[in-house]
Amino acid sequence: MAATHSRTKGHAPANLAHSHPFGWCAMAFLSIALLALLANADDPQLSQAAPQESTVVVGEDLPESEAAGAIRLVVTGNVEALLQWCACETGKGFLSAKRVHLLREALKGPRPLLIDAGRAFAGDSDLDKKRGEAHLATMESLGYDAALLGTDAMALGGGHFVDRLSQSTVPWTCSNLTSPRAAVLREAQGKKLALVGLISLDQVASGGPALTDPVPAYLSAVASAKVDLVVAFGQINDADVGRLVACERPPAAILTSAKAPRERLGNMGRVYQNLEKTAWSERPCGRLAVGGVPVFYTEVIGPGGHMSIELPLPSTGRQGYRHVLSTGSTPDDSEARRLTDAFFAEVRGSAKE
Numbered sequence: 001m002a003a004t005h006s007r008t009k010g011h012a013p014a015n016l017a018h019s020h021p022f023g024w025c026a027m028a029f030l031s032i033a034l035l036a037l038l039a040n041a042d043d044p045q046l047s048q049a050a051p052q053e054s055t056v057v058v059g060e061d062l063p064e065s066e067a068a069g070a071i072r073l074v075v076t077g078n079v080e081a082l083l084q085w086c087a088c089e090t091g092k093g094f095l096s097a098k099r100v101h102l103l104r105e106a107l108k109g110p111r112p113l114l115i116d117a118g119r120a121f122a123g124d125s126d127l128d129k130k131r132g133e134a135h136l137a138t139m140e141s142l143g144y145d146a147a148l149l150g151t152d153a154m155a156l157g158g159g160h161f162v163d164r165l166s167q168s169t170v171p172w173t174c175s176n177l178t179s180p181r182a183a184v185l186r187e188a189q190g191k192k193l194a195l196v197g198l199i200s201l202d203q204v205a206s207g208g209p210a211l212t213d214p215v216p217a218y219l220s221a222v223a224s225a226k227v228d229l230v231v232a233f234g235q236i237n238d239a240d241v242g243r244l245v246a247c248e249r250p251p252a253a254i255l256t257s258a259k260a261p262r263e264r265l266g267n268m269g270r271v272y273q274n275l276e277k278t279a280w281s282e283r284p285c286g287r288l289a290v291g292g293v294p295v296f297y298t299e300v301i302g303p304g305g306h307m308s309i310e311l312p313l314p315s316t317g318r319q320g321y322r323h324v325l326s327t328g329s330t331p332d333d334s335e336a337r338r339l340t341d342a343f344f345a346e347v348r349g350s351a352k353e
Contacts, residue, residue, distance in 0.1 A: 070310040070320070071188045071229065074106045077117035077257040077298025080152075081128070081135035083340045096340055097332035099304050100138050102324055104333060106308060107142070113188055115195060117233045117298045118148035118257035121156050127347070129157045133164075134343040138336045140169050146184040146195040148234040148257070149174040154209045173197040174234065176217035178210040183221045191228040196221045196251070203235040203258060215243045222249055229311065231255065245291035252311055253294050260286050260297035287321055296321070 076099075083096040107114065116139065121132045132153075139147065149172040154162055165172045173181040174197040184195040198214040214236065222230050232244055233255035241254055265286060286300030286307075296307055305325035 069189050071191060071193070072110070072112035073231070073253070073255075073307075073309040073311065074103065074112045074114045075117055075233075075255050075296065075298060075307040075309060076103070076115075076120075077255070077301060078119045079116070079135065079303045080119060080122035081131045082122075082303040083131060083134055083343060095304055095326070096135065096138060097334075097337040098326035098330040099306070100142065100333035100336035101331050102326055103142055103306055106306065106324065110189075112308070113145045113186055113193070113195070114142060115231070115233055115255060116144060116147035117255040117296075118150040118197075118199075118235045119152050120147060120150070121152040121161075124155045124157075129161060130343060130346060132156050132161060134339045136165070136168060136170070137339050141335050144170045145186055146171050146173055146197065146233070148172070148197045148199070149177070149181055150199060150235055150257075151204050151208050174199060175221040176212045176214040178212060180217065180221075183225065185225070185227065192226070194222055194225045194227045194230045196230060196232050198232055198234040198236055198240070200235060200237040200240045200258065202237055214240050215247055218244060218251075219247060219249065231311075241290055241295055245293045250291070250293055253296065253309065254290075255296050255298060255307075257298045260299045261288070264288060265297070265300070286323075294321075301325070 079099075103114070106112065120135065120139070122128065123131075147170050149162070149165065153165060153172070157164075171184045173184050173195070175181070175183055176198055181197065183197070186193050186195060196218055198218055199211055200214055201211055204211060214234075218232060229252040230249065231253050232251040235258050236244070236254060236256040237258050238261055241256065244251060244254060265288065286297035288295045288297075294309075296309060298307065301307060301323055302325070305323055308320075308322050308324060310320035
């Protein structure tokens with residue numbers, strides 16, 4: 001899938017070759033240079049050397065006439081509370097501040113539903129908990145509509161962090177915990193939606209939280225929900241994706257932070273490919289259609305971007321989707337930068353004690 005680019009076309013005067021004694025030489029040189037650029041357009045080394053734009057967009061958008069009235073989702077996943085590319089304060093680029101800038105831009109205009117599909121946190125140390133607190137504060141400032149209460153959050157802080165999430169303005173949900181968190185109900189474009197968080201059993205390590213089978217839990221969550229659309233999201237493996245699609249009330253879309261099936265999606269890997277991790281390589285969208293249901297794999301985005309999704313319109317059956325990825329020149333969001341600075345100041349203070 002091609003990236004979206006803006007191009008400016010210029011036109012040389014018609015008599016260039018005759019108006020200057022070196023006109024033909026100049027035109028020949030320019031032609032050769034253009035051919036060389038086109039021939040090497042896919043060379044990753046040349047791509048990395050080129051000036052970076054502030055965002056990279058991968059995917060396809062619906063024409064404006066078809067997109068009118070579509071329900072839009074903005075989705076993050078596998079962020080792992082990364083505030084910066086490296087653990088040191090002098091690292092390259094404040095990742096969180098750039099990611100949040102792009103999310104705020106995406107939330108302008110008719111507001112989409114903002115969802116985190118899981119793996120928002122990582123690790124279980126005191127330092128990881130502090131990173132988690134900083135990341136949670138950015139999520140609260142953005143006003144997430146729903147986020148998966150996943151194994152990452154439950155491993156952080158010995159259960160105390162989950163208590164902290166219970167007091168958060170972000171609705172943390174998972175329908176197949178033994179003590180389930182209810183599905184989140186929202187309205188968008190005049191339609192009612194149920195956002196159902198789920199975790200596949202194989203996503204939990206030994207000693208992790210107790211779960212029930214996600215598919216019966218999903219059906220129980222939506223049985224009495226009087227909604228127009230259901231979106232399932234979370235750490236959902238391929239086997240459970242197939243079961244959800246085949247159940248008696250399949251979701252309109254599935255958003256998963258579980259490992260992406262590269263044998264079907266092609267050569268993706270994570271989208272950050274350069275050594276300094278301050279710019280991005282383009283890769284195909286992490287989207288598959290399974291039994292007519294679109295499935296989006298947030299692992300493909302990496303921690304510096306998000307997916308923008310327009311759910312299928314009944315009149316067309318088509319949908320728009322794209323990845324929006326931060327680069328080294330993406331501006332910093334001031335609030336996220338403040339929270340990142342505060343995190344490092346706290347870490348410095350703890351180190352001096």
